[in-house]
Amino acid sequence: MRSALLKRFGGWIGSWSGPVEMAEGREGVMQLDITPIFDGDALEVSALMVDSTGQVLMARGIGFWSLERDGRVCCVIYGGRIGFTELQEAPDDPDVLALSGPLGDGRTLTVLYSQHDGGLQMTSSTSEGYKGSVSVRNIGQLRRRAESESPPA
Amino acid sequence: MNPLAPYLGWVGVWGGEGEAQTGDPAIVRTEFSLLQGGTALCMHFEACDPGYRILYHGVRAVLSRAPNGDLRGIAFSTIHRGFLVELTPDDEGVMALTGVTRGGNRVFVTFVQEDQDNLLFTAFWRPSNKVPAPDELPRMTAPLRRLFPMKFEKPPGPPATQ
Numbered sequence: 001m002r003s004a005l006l007k008r009f010g011g012w013i014g015s016w017s018g019p020v021e022m023a024e025g026r027e028g029v030m031q032l033d034i035t036p037i038f039d040g041d042a043l044e045v046s047a048l049m050v051d052s053t054g055q056v057l058m059a060r061g062i063g064f065w066s067l068e069r070d071g072r073v074c075c076v077i078y079g080g081r082i083g084f085t086e087l088q089e090a091p092d093d094p095d096v097l098a099l100s101g102p103l104g105d106g107r108t109l110t111v112l113y114s115q116h117d118g119g120l121q122m123t124s125s126t127s128e129g130y131k132g133s134v135s136v137r138n139i140g141q142l143r144r145r146a147e148s149e150s151p152p153a
Numbered sequence: 154m155n156p157l158a159p160y161l162g163w164v165g166v167w168g169g170e171g172e173a174q175t176g177d178p179a180i181v182r183t184e185f186s187l188l189q190g191g192t193a194l195c196m197h198f199e200a201c202d203p204g205y206r207i208l209y210h211g212v213r214a215v216l217s218r219a220p221n222g223d224l225r226g227i228a229f230s231t232i233h234r235g236f237l238v239e240l241t242p243d244d245e246g247v248m249a250l251t252g253v254t255r256g257g258n259r260v261f262v263t264f265v266q267e268d269q270d271n272l273l274f275t276a277f278w279r280p281s282n283k284v285p286a287p288d289e290l291p292r293m294t295a296p297l298r299r300l301f302p303m304k305f306e307k308p309p310g311p312p313a314t315q
Contacts, residue, residue: 064229076235
């Protein structure tokens, strides 16, 4: 029997990649892997962002998604630049996963995932203060990675 | 110094027979592996009944360097769900992790390296607002041995044709 988590996110499992626009105007490529663990009791979500040459690791992060008793997603996450925190699901459209939580320096991290046209978009941003002005934003437009259909030469 | 360095020698698969917190016998399998280009250490832990039908406890944790240089981690437990873990100072050859779950329990997990191919695993939890746990608290323990791939004198394969 599929877990409630897999019923909701089973279509997102797999490897995704695509261009990412990072803060400071930098551009690169993002790889996102979503993998079920413990029979779908949780999902491991791993992200790597490299520059357009593929040689420079610009950012990395990993997290575990699981469901709370009330059905909301809870996520523990670390990022190479942001450190460690817990994110909670915030209300949003049904096809959007919005996760938000505090960083150690008083800022708030928000990560949005949404699927449309067969792709997966991930947006992460940090905000600070009462007005929540966005200070950093990364946007990844991801497509499912496909296997080459032709055998290697 | 890379804070993962003391544990790089643990990368591999470990197994053993131990005792669950209930006192029941438990089969334990643990794997240490590197993730994301060696920037993070993954610890995957499974404890099940001797018939391999019931997963008593599964834990997957990822340790990495925090921006301040300390080694910290994220963990998912089939019992405690997701929580953050800290590496507490301890002797060389010891990995002592602790974290507070959303349910309000403080979890303690310790691996002690007895020699190159033997670890001793211990874990327990208690309400986080209690004083340090007395030794009589139930805990899961298991001696773990490194698992080596079986060696063949000749690689198995189809019989040679005349």
